Amino acid sequence: MLSLVAAAGALAQPALVSRVIAVVGSGEPLLPAVGLLVVVLLAASALSAFQQFLLQRTAEGVVLSTRRLLTDRLLRLPIAEYDRRRTGDLMSRVGSDTTLLRATVTSGVVDVAGSVVLALGAVVAMALVDVWLLLLTVVSVAIGVTTAVLASRGVRRLSRQAQEEVGAMTAAVERALSAVRTIRASGATAREAAAVGASAGRAYTAGVRVARLEALVSPAGSIAVQGAFLAVLGVGGYRVANGSMTVAELVAFILYLFLLVMPLGQAIGAYTELQTGLGALVRIQEILALDPEDDEHAERPARAAAPAPATAAGPPPLLQLDGVDFGYPDGTPVLRGVSFDVPAGSRVALVGPSGAGKSTILALIEGFYPVSAGVVRWSGTDVREMPRAALRARLGYVEQEAPVLAGSVRDNLLLTRPDATDPELWAVLADVGLTQVVRRSPRGLDVLVGDEGVLLSGGERQRLAIARSLLARPELLLLDEPTASLDARNEQLLRETLAAASADRALLVVAHRLSTVLDSDQIVVLDQGRVVARGTHDELVDSSPLYRELATAQLLV
Incomplete structure (x- = not known):
């Protein structure tokens, strides 16, 4: 508005300027006409400035809301989507792609609307002054505008390609920085810098293609403006000389000409900006079009799940896998007919060679992937009939890499229980043997852990991740290689902690080091995605050749 x-x-x-010139020629009082011109000029300038402020604020609001929406969707995508996409490219969509929307708003839609109104008004006013000069102007401007529009047609496609190259470059930088210590230790700094530089070069080439096409638009607009001005000035001067037009009318027409060509130039530039923004918008919409993981409603199975088998011993087990198959989208099978139970309050271990599918089972229990066949039950209920959030509230999960988030020890612990008190935080740190580590710093719980926990040792990161899960008081604690980074002393301390933790919760532990699971109530042996044996340590040593081989290799037999 x-x-x-x-x-x-x-x-x-322009009409007021023409009036001032006419007043000067007629000898009438000049002050009222000049005063009105100054008032209109100042008012129009003030309104234009305020409009630009509102427009910029609106553009920032569009960017803000888009970033919030995009970030929310990125954090809710199914885990399988993260397996298919590069983190750096997703980051680029939140950063550089959304930034291009600002230019789309400020130089695009609103400017086009205002420019069209201004151009139409100028055309009407010019027609009232001199129709023949208007026809001359329209022909000159039409040639330039047509050329500019044709040159802008490929901007959207090239702009999207450029943003994709920027996303690839961001992914390359993220890959290098996330493994910078490994790169330095491997003497690969120069090679990685060259790889990132090559990716930056491809982004540069794509950007230059966009710039080359956009550069064709500007001369077309300039030629249209200059050609129209020179034609109007020549023909208009001739008409003033032969008396068919007054000087005041010529001045007014030229001013209206500038009001016409100026918004046309803005409209051409806005059209180009709009094409660039739409190229980025396609990449944003590509993510927003993905279905998020449903945290609020139950995911109904494709077929009716078989009920949990009745047992004479009483209630069903806390967790049950019944004939579970799983394979990745590329068709690679991972699990075949996996079945075992985790009774409430029990300790169950998953062991076997690398690649047997142990960690995949934990991911299926968490609902990160859908099973291909079979069923996972929680207290007798198919987990596909439970809201994922409700299921995960009963689970604690410590991944093999034991991720630690940038921030403080307190930030990491409160991730699972934001309402936990300081005494509860100190108590869970004591359970995993981290009290002295945290007390080394005068900041205590607020000591920083660095990006991805780099200021902690591998064992300290793992223990902090376990403490984070214990703080949530889960009914079932899923541990993927919990002692992989621990020395013998801390391994023993953690074993004591897990033994105490299993008094009021069930444990499902993936382990390569069998010494940590010797006292488990049940050990499930997997090989090539199948359960090949189940039992206690002593039973399996006698009955399972694979388990006996693993135990012998670790000097446990």
């Missing part, structure tokens, strides 16, 4: 009012003020100015 403000742009329309500002356009009206701009359209009034």
Whole structure:
């Protein structure tokens, strides 16, 4: 609305200038005409400035809301989507792609609307002054505008390609920085810098293609403006000389000409900006079009799940896998007919060679992937009939890499229980043997752990991740290689902690080091995605050749 009012003020100015010139020629009082011109000029300028402020604020609001929406969707995507995409490219969509939307708003839609109104008003006013000069102007401008529009047609496609190259470059930088210590230790710094540089070069080439195409637009607009001005000035001067037009009318027409060509130039530039923004918008919409993981409603199975088998011993087990198959989207099978139970309050271990599918089972229990066949039950209920959030509230999960988030020890612990008190935080740190580590710093719980926990040792990161899960008081604690980074002393301490933790919760532990699971109530042996044996340590040593081989290799037999 403000742009329309500002356009009206701009359209009034040439008429007022013509009035001032006419007043000077007639000898009438000059002050009222000049005063009105100054008032209209100042008012139009003030409205234009305010409109630009509102426009910029609106653009920032669009960027903010888009970033929030995009980030929310990224954090809710199914885990399988993260397996298919590069983190750096996703980051680029939140950063550089959303930034391009600002230019789309500020130089695109609103400017086009205001420019069209201003141009139409100028055309009407020019027609009232001199129709023949208007026809001459339209022909000159039409040639330039047509050329500019044709040159802008490929901007959207090239802009999207450029943003994809920027995303690839960001992914390459993220890959290098996340493994910078490994790269330095491997003497690969120069090679990685060259790889990132090559990716930056491809982004540069794509950007230059966009710039080359956009550069064709500007000369077309300039030629249209200059050609129209020179034609009007020559023909208009001739008409003033032969008395068919007054000087005041010629001045007014030229001013209206500038009001016409200026918004046309802005409209051409806005069209180009709009094409660039739409190229980025396609990449944003590509993510927003993905279905998020449903945390609120139950995911119904494709077929009716078989009920949990009745047992004479009483209630069903806390967790049950019944004939579970799983394979990745590329068709690679991982699990075949896996079945075992985790009774409440029990300790169950998953062991076997690398690649047997042990960690995949934990991911299926968490609902990160859907099973291909079979069923996973929680207390007798198919987990596909439970809201994922409700299921995960009963589970604690410590991944093999034991991720630690940038921030403080307190930030990491409160991730699972934001309402936990300081005494509870200190108690769970004591359970995993981290009290002295945290007390080394005068900041205590607020000591920083660095990006991805780099200021902690591998064992300290693992123990902090376990403490984070214990703080949530889960009914079932899933541990993927919990002692992989621990020395013998801390391994023993953690074994004591897990033994105490299993008094009021069930444990499901993936382990390569069998010494940590010797006292488990049940050990499930997997090989090539199948359960090949189940039992206690002593039973399996006698009955399972694979388990006996693993135990012998670790000097446990």
